[in-house]
Amino acid sequence: MPDPVVVDNEIIKSSKTSEQEDQESEKDTKRYSLWNFWICSLFLKFLLIPDYFSTDFDVHRNWLAITNGLPLKQWYYEKTSQWTLDYPPFFAYFEWFMSQFVPKFVRNDGCLDIVPVGQFSWPTIVFQRLTVIITEFLLFIVLQIYINTSKPSEKTQSFVIASSIALSPGFLIVDHIHFQYNGFLFAILIASIVAARNKRYLLCATFYSIALCFKHIFLYLAPCYFVFLLRAYVLQIEGFKFRTYRDLFFIIKWKHLFQLGGIVVGIFGLCFGPFVFDMPQVLSRLFPFSRGLTHAYWAPNFWAIYSFCDKVLTTAVLRVPWILTVAKKTISSNLLPTSIDSIKQAIKQNNNGSKGLVQDVVFTILPQIPPKLTFLLTLLYQILAVIPLLFDPSYKRFIGSLTLCGLASFLFGWHVHEKAVMLVIIPFSFLVIFDRRLLISFMLVTSSGFVSLFPLLYKNEDFIIKCLYTYVWCVIYFFSLRKTTKVSSSVERRVFFLDRIAITYISSLFPMVIIIQLVDLLKWKYPILTKFEFLSLMTYSFYCSLGIISSWIGLSWLYNFDEPLWK
Amino acid sequence: MATTKTIHVKKHSKKHGKNSKSWEKEDDGKQPFYASPLFDFLYPFKAPGSQWVTQYIIVLFVLVISTAIGLGPYSGFNTPPMFGDFEAQRHWLEITQHLPISKWYWFDLEYWGLDYPPLTAYHSYILGKIGFFFWPPWFTLNESRGMETDGIKSYMRFTVLLSELVFYIPGVLYFTKWVGRRRKQSPVGQSIAAAAILFQPSLMLIDHGHFQYNCVMLGFTVLAINNLLDELYAMAAVCFVLSICFKQMSLYYAPIFFAILLSKSLFYPRWFNLARLFAIGIATVATFVAVFAPLYVFGGDARLENVIQSIHRIFPFARGIFEDKVANFWCVTNIFFKYKQLFTQEELQLYSLAATVAGFLPAFIITIFHPKKHLIPYALVACSMSFYLFSFQVHEKTILVPLLPITLMFVSSDWNVLSMIFWINNVALFTLWPLLKKDGLALQYFVIFIMYNWLLGNFSFVTPKFLPKSVTPGPSMSNVSSHYHRRSLLPDSIIWKLIIVVSYLCMFAIHIVDYAVPAPSQYPDLWVLLNCALGFGCFVLFWFWNYYKLFILRNKTIQDI
16 A cells, blocks of 8 residues: 555645754753642542552551661561561561651551551551552652663653653552552663663663562563673674684673672672571572462463363363364373363362462363473563663663563463553563554553552452542653654554554453453342352453553564665 | 653544644633643643543542542531531431431431432432442441441541542543633633532531532532533533532522523523523423422331421521521621510521522622623622521521532633632631531541632742742743742722732631630630621622622623633
């Protein structure tokens, strides 16, 4: 279809001049300040103070109490409450720091008591909510720096992205309602991304190490950071000529290597130093391998689809037994259960994944998944994402591989939380401004990622707010990104058919949420609906995982096979 | 580059070349709320093709903020045995559900008997049916009294949200568009005006915090105004009657609607347009009949008595001249003259009626002689304000009635008018403070108060100049020249400036003493009375100003509001 392209190009050419004029006249009048967004979001956050909060609230209150009341050595041994400290030491220091500001009346309220279950009321709630709101200010500072240090021609895009992160429904739902400190933690990660863009590699390493010492979930991004810093800062490949093996020695910039190593080791030393004699205990808290493959509610990843298939197959086999006999003849039999009875037995023994809390999930028909397999899969896809970075350590590549690393770990990791989707969305936001074709992929992952957070807030009173806020965010930013992302020359290569499907998928998320809510409300009335009780959560994770997986496939395609995008 | 954006603009401007150019050339400084944060948020979507986005943003954010307010407590939360307005509304959903229409206005009158007109009852009936479908225990007869679960709260909050979305928001959007087009306002300017109206804090806090369905009554009134603007007079009469039939409070507007419709059918644009007069008359009567007919038809044995009982319940003349502390004439001057001891109930009723009529008569007469569209809000303010200040049995929440036409005047672009309207909005919210404090909505009150003032740019005076530009408050995306001197919403006149600033300082002081100093034991209501006195003073001044505007604008056009 040559015609529309030509027309498009003409319009683009003609409009460019006016665009430039526009920019010249507006150059010094726009200041791209996030200040207004910060203030405005404050109002909503204050209004959310009386809202529902999850057990994470008591978790963090308990950590405040532990770090405030006990000597440092005992922090990782304390277990009066079941919510033991399981974040790295920097976060513990952070809690200690905040606990120094607890006013007397909040202390009297029971904020700092080390008890099995926290007994607290309004003052503690206000205090803890305020700590989240105040520490999130760091996010705004970092994003403002990101805007200020971007090129004048990219400021508008940077501003759109920065404000989209600052107002992200993910942070609103997880931090300000559910209760966590992600805004603050991701600010540190974003700082490292900004440093990478500005080619300040040491700073990048510093911030990443700090972030890692705050929350070890960022470990999933480690391969990417490792390769990026290695290639961009430590290795000297350009102009390399192999004459003898001695030349290989000079491929490494030793000074840079020692600087980098010094910083990373230094930060880790600062973090774990005081606990050096208790490392096994600390590590056992940080990495509790006893947990199951999927979380209480399945995160929308590959295993959700796997579990879903298992469920469907189980039902199918129980209804139509000869499927099993046919299957047995075609597939090697040790992967399959022996008979129908053994399936029923298995179902009885372990009530399936949808009900279990933090317990192991057992599949009835499909093969079991050992932790090792998930690690291998994650690693495989991370390596695939990192290899191009080895050849081309540009910022764009780095962000792309960061996003793919996050996606790989989210999709294939062991015991993944639905909240971990922010680990994908944040890097992706920085990537999407480079090309219009990434937008569909981005829309898929953000919409389904945010929707997959909805079950976190199961109370009725939060239903409207979570839906509407996510919806309005999507309207604003999908629209603005469409207007501001760069249109690459190869725009005609887009597969429009797939775009349509993606849009249909995204718009069908809304009815899905509504229908599940209605089923939930009406299940007392129509007993038939109780049969589908487990289905509601499963639908969430299954349906959202479809979106995230297709987004991953789309991004991987562009990442690996699209040349003009990475020029 | 933002290529498609310009493409969009270009395509559009080709289509409506004249329209879009006329506002593009308009001096930006003349836009309402220029350089305010609200302006700044909506400005990036200024292209005419992206107006749907601004509408989405405004409406959705109004709903989000309303829901967030709704997370707080409501009136009568946790205060058995009578609870409060929330329980009253829930109770009506319950009784309309289970009783035949003939019992609605008779059932257990001591416990929140139905005392609103029938349309409220039907509205309750429908919402009750839906709620009963979802979870019957919310509305089981008698047993559900005082229910305060998470579910019923969410459901009731949701019904208010839904009512607002259906009845109020479309009307306001239409109004701002209609006026904006006539005044050649830019599309984004219209959206900003709509946002300023929809974010009106008093209505938000009363409907979604305290809990009431005022948005339905006000929504019907806005629809009536819209129909007047479109010159559909019979339809306007129908909408206004529906408004009265939802809540009798909107009778405060009645003289003006009557004057406009009368004048339009008898004197303007030609004499004795009897066809129109009949149409309006028939529409009015038919609507009343339709609303009250079910009471008669399904009234059982005593059909007529059922209708009469409903009217008795709606107009409770047996009550005192004022109930709680309210910022009107009777309550404030009662500090000096104890009316209840000086006069009988009947005398007081007569005096208050006389004072009210005297208050709205000038507006009535002006409207009869100048039934012009741009005067409608001013006339409605003059009339409803005189009801609020002088009539019988006024609640503090009644300020919402004059506040609606006041807030609708945000479509103006005159800085003086905007400032006055904005100021009186703040005063009105302030007079609601004792009520909201009692409901436990202090957090919501302060957050919304500050949010509204900040959004519309009233805090522009706190702009530190010594900091780097990127960290100072100010426009982030909009095209505001750095030389532009931002200003707070204060009128040009020095006297008004003084009055407004002093009133703000007084509000601040009253809040401080209210928080810090316990009221003296012989006057336990002292701070509330101070609140009312301040509110009354400001309302009266505003009322005079409004009359002045009504008078000087009587021969002007819609361009001058």
